Amino acid sequence: MHEDEEKTYFWSGNEACAEAAIIAGCRFFAGYPISPANEIAELMAKKLPKANGIFMQMEDELASIGAVMGASWCGVKAMTATSGPGFSLMQETIGWGFMTETPCVIVDVQRLGPGTGQATKCGQGDVMQARWGTHSDYMAIVLSPNSVQETFELTIRAFNLSEKYRTPVILLTDETIAHVRERITVPKKERIEIIDRKKPTPKDRRFFGLEDIAPMPAVGEGFNVAVTASTHNEYGIRFTADPLIHRRLVENINNKIRKNASEIEDVERYNVEDCQVGVVSYGCTSRGVYEAIKEVEKRGVKIGHIRLKTLWPFPEKAVRDLAKNSEKIIVPEMNLGQIFYEVKRVACNVDVVPVNKIGGGELITPEEIFAKILEGGSQDN
Amino acid sequence: MQKYWKEVVKITEFSVQKYMRSLRQPFCPGCGLFSLTHAFLKAVYELGYENLSKFVFCSGIGCSSWIPSPYFMADSIHTLHGRSIPVATSIKLLRPDLNVVVFGGDGDIVGIGLNHFIHAARRNTDILVIMGNNMVYGMTGGQVAPTTPLKTRTTTTPYGSFEYPLDAAKLAAVAGASYSARWTTAHPKELKEALKKAIGLDGFRFIEVITQCPTAFGRKAGFRNVGEMLKWFKDSAVLVQQADKMDQEELEGKIVIGEFVERKRATLVENVYAIMKEAQRNGK
Ligand SMILES: Cc1ncc(C[n+]2csc(CCOP(=O)(O)OP(=O)(O)O)c2C)c(N)n1
Ligand code: SF4
Ligand SMILES: [Mg+2]
Numbered sequence: 001m002h003e004d005e006e007k008t009y010f011w012s013g014n015e016a017c018a019e020a021a022i023i024a025g026c027r028f029f030a031g032y033p034i035s036p037a038n039e040i041a042e043l044m045a046k047k048l049p050k051a052n053g054i055f056m057q058m059e060d061e062l063a064s065i066g067a068v069m070g071a072s073w074c075g076v077k078a079m080t081a082t083s084g085p086g087f088s089l090m091q092e093t094i095g096w097g098f099m100t101e102t103p104c105v106i107v108d109v110q111r112l113g114p115g116t117g118q119a120t121k122c123g124q125g126d127v128m129q130a131r132w133g134t135h136s137d138y139m140a141i142v143l144s145p146n147s148v149q150e151t152f153e154l155t156i157r158a159f160n161l162s163e164k165y166r167t168p169v170i171l172l173t174d175e176t177i178a179h180v181r182e183r184i185t186v187p188k189k190e191r192i193e194i195i196d197r198k199k200p201t202p203k204d205r206r207f208f209g210l211e212d213i214a215p216m217p218a219v220g221e222g223f224n225v226a227v228t229a230s231t232h233n234e235y236g237i238r239f240t241a242d243p244l245i246h247r248r249l250v251e252n253i254n255n256k257i258r259k260n261a262s263e264i265e266d267v268e269r270y271n272v273e274d275c276q277v278g279v280v281s282y283g284c285t286s287r288g289v290y291e292a293i294k295e296v297e298k299r300g301v302k303i304g305h306i307r308l309k310t311l312w313p314f315p316e317k318a319v320r321d322l323a324k325n326s327e328k329i330i331v332p333e334m335n336l337g338q339i340f341y342e343v344k345r346v347a348c349n350v351d352v353v354p355v356n357k358i359g360g361g362e363l364i365t366p367e368e369i370f371a372k373i374l375e376g377g378s379q380d381n
Numbered sequence: 382m383q384k385y386w387k388e389v390v391k392i393t394e395f396s397v398q399k400y401m402r403s404l405r406q407p408f409c410p411g412c413g414l415f416s417l418t419h420a421f422l423k424a425v426y427e428l429g430y431e432n433l434s435k436f437v438f439c440s441g442i443g444c445s446s447w448i449p450s451p452y453f454m455a456d457s458i459h460t461l462h463g464r465s466i467p468v469a470t471s472i473k474l475l476r477p478d479l480n481v482v483v484f485g486g487d488g489d490i491v492g493i494g495l496n497h498f499i500h501a502a503r504r505n506t507d508i509l510v511i512m513g514n515n516m517v518y519g520m521t522g523g524q525v526a527p528t529t530p531l532k533t534r535t536t537t538t539p540y541g542s543f544e545y546p547l548d549a550a551k552l553a554a555v556a557g558a559s560y561s562a563r564w565t566t567a568h569p570k571e572l573k574e575a576l577k578k579a580i581g582l583d584g585f586r587f588i589e590v591i592t593q594c595p596t597a598f599g600r601k602a603g604f605r606n607v608g609e610m611l612k613w614f615k616d617s618a619v620l621v622q623q624a625d626k627m628d629q630e631e632l633e634g635k636i637v638i639g640e641f642v643e644r645k646r647a648t649l650v651e652n653v654y655a656i657m658k659e660a661q662r663n664g665k
Contacts, residue, residue: 066471219479237402
């Protein structure tokens with residue numbers, strides 16, 4: 001890849017994800033075959049060895065995410081890519097990563113479940129799993145691209161956020177975005193911001209659960225770092241019964257994300273200040289929204305749109321802004337209602353109207369969204 | 382903080398303290414895991430390591446997994462139940478210069494984590510796996526494990542277990558390990574020698590250590606004290622070379638000890654880096 005000049009390519013979302021990972025500095029990938037994520041692993045297998053990186057196809061997703069965590073503790077940026085069933089298997093270790101503050105990127109290319117569902121078809125059913133998939137109290141950072149270009153950008157952002165906040169970050173794409181081919185522009189190298197984790201100074205000994213993000217040593221650097229997802233103090237020493245140590249640790253690692261939510265949250269706003277009807281969308285579904293809006297505007301209806309690029313932490317303020325002026329908010333999703341409930345929670349004074357569709361990978365059409373926007377009266381779910 | 386990072390005073394004679402934080406391992410009195418810790422650190426000492434800076438320890442969840450974490454003055458990664466081997470795998474691949482050692486229990490390594498164990502042996506992954514086999518899930522109170530002998534009483538087999546136990550040392554050998562051995566805590570010298578040897582070898586090395594768990598295994602299984610358990614290990618131990626000549630019936634209730642395999646085969650690290658070099662030579 002040319003690095004000192006801007007270049008255009010014709011890539012699929014999965015290709016853009018792998019290419020972006022390499023640019024972000026990812027040098028370890030472990031995964032297990034699953035549709036519709038395979039192309040990411042295949043491209044990483046091809047590219048990493050040439051970039052002095054390592055690709056491993058592991059025996060299952062439990063091993064894949066485990067290997068990713070090990071790589072991160074070697075100071076190496078690491079990623080895995082999977083889909084629903086594999087994402088389910090990874091959940092326990094994602095919690096481990098959260099508790100040990102291990103930066104890494106997990107790509108979930110959503111397909112249709114539950115179970116093996118329709119393995120090659122598009123869905124958006126993992127939104128809540130990405131937020132609450134592992135047990136107990138944690139804060140997930142989840143990004144959702146709606147194009148190939150944005151898959152590229154958000155993959156880099158996923159690495160940057162994971163390094164900055166020392167936490168696993170989930171890139172939640174879907175089968176449609178993963179497989180569509182689009183023109184994409186890769187900026188010059190110096191125009192791409194790359195963030196690396198904070199390293200300790202030789203005197204540092206406190207590596208965990210600090211109020212600020214703690215510096216992260218790697219194994220083999222002489223720090224004698226003790227890493228555990230059992231409750232630990234700032235030195236990494238296990239305390240499996242002390243209530244205060246647990247409280248402080250878990251509150252601090254939640255707060256480092258909660259307190260920075262406004263920096264992490266990213267949305268595309270359209271006409272939010274002056275609208276009668278609002279739409280909140282994300283991922284592939286948002287593509288139909290743009291067309292629907294054009295049609296609706298032709299009829300003189302003022303419409304506002306918030307497209308969520310960050311799903312979690314949920315961009316509450318943006319949705320609240322939209323709710324200020326709208327009489328109703330439409331939430332189209334390729335599931336039976338997930339982000340819908342978040343919008344309802346935040347926009348409690350407004351009619352929130354879901355548009356749901358599942359099965360066969362059929363997208364929600366602009367007409368279906370259009371119809372809901374123009375539909376009169378209130379509808380409650 | 383003093384407690385966790387005392388400056389290691391130069392101790393010329395062997396003491397486990399030389400390699401540990403000033404924290405006591407939390408094992409029950411009489412637990413075999415103290416002997417295993419001792420044997421390992423003695424092996425390290427006799428090999429001439431002043432400290433553990435050339436080692437990384439990975440472990441899962443369970444009493445045996447607590448051996449290094451956080452007690453060893455070293456880098457230690459305490460992973461999830463059954464998942465130490467994948468974590469160790471990537472660490473070794475990215476830091477081939479470090480000795481990566483896995484500690485785990487029988488439940489951890491060949492129960493919930495069995496898949497990783499077989500695949501690591503198959504790949505000849507350059508790690509040393511030390512499994513404390515107390516024949517139960519110790520930390521959770523002594524439930525039947527894949528290693529529990531037939532007819533043994535445990536908390537979940539109140540009338541005796543009805544499953545055959547797994548022969549982990551043999552399995553490792555068959556799956557492709559470079560080295561596999563089994564000893565017991567009643568054979569401390571042989572165990573230490575095996576550890577010394579295994580630390581020095583390449584590829585996937587496995588040492589299974591039959592260890593007494595008086596609390597969770599001994600009581601239910603009918604042993605009155607640690608001495609009885611150690612006597613059991615001693616009396617029923619048969620060297621593998623001898624066992625090869627015995628039939629099924631004669632082997633009933635025996636603990637087969639010794640070296641199950643020692644072979645030379647290119648390791649995962651060697652293979653990965655060889656292919657990487659080739660990929661880079663073949664241009665873009
Ligand atoms: C996924 C998961 N399942 C179950 C447990 C509960 N658990 C903790 S320790 C343990 C048993 C450990 O047994 P073993 O690995 O043999 O170690 P020992 O305590 O006997 O040394 C179990 C089942 C857990 N921590 N995680
Ligand atoms: S329960 Fe058993 S294995 Fe665990 S510390 Fe006690 S004696 Fe040792
Ligand atoms: Mg056990």
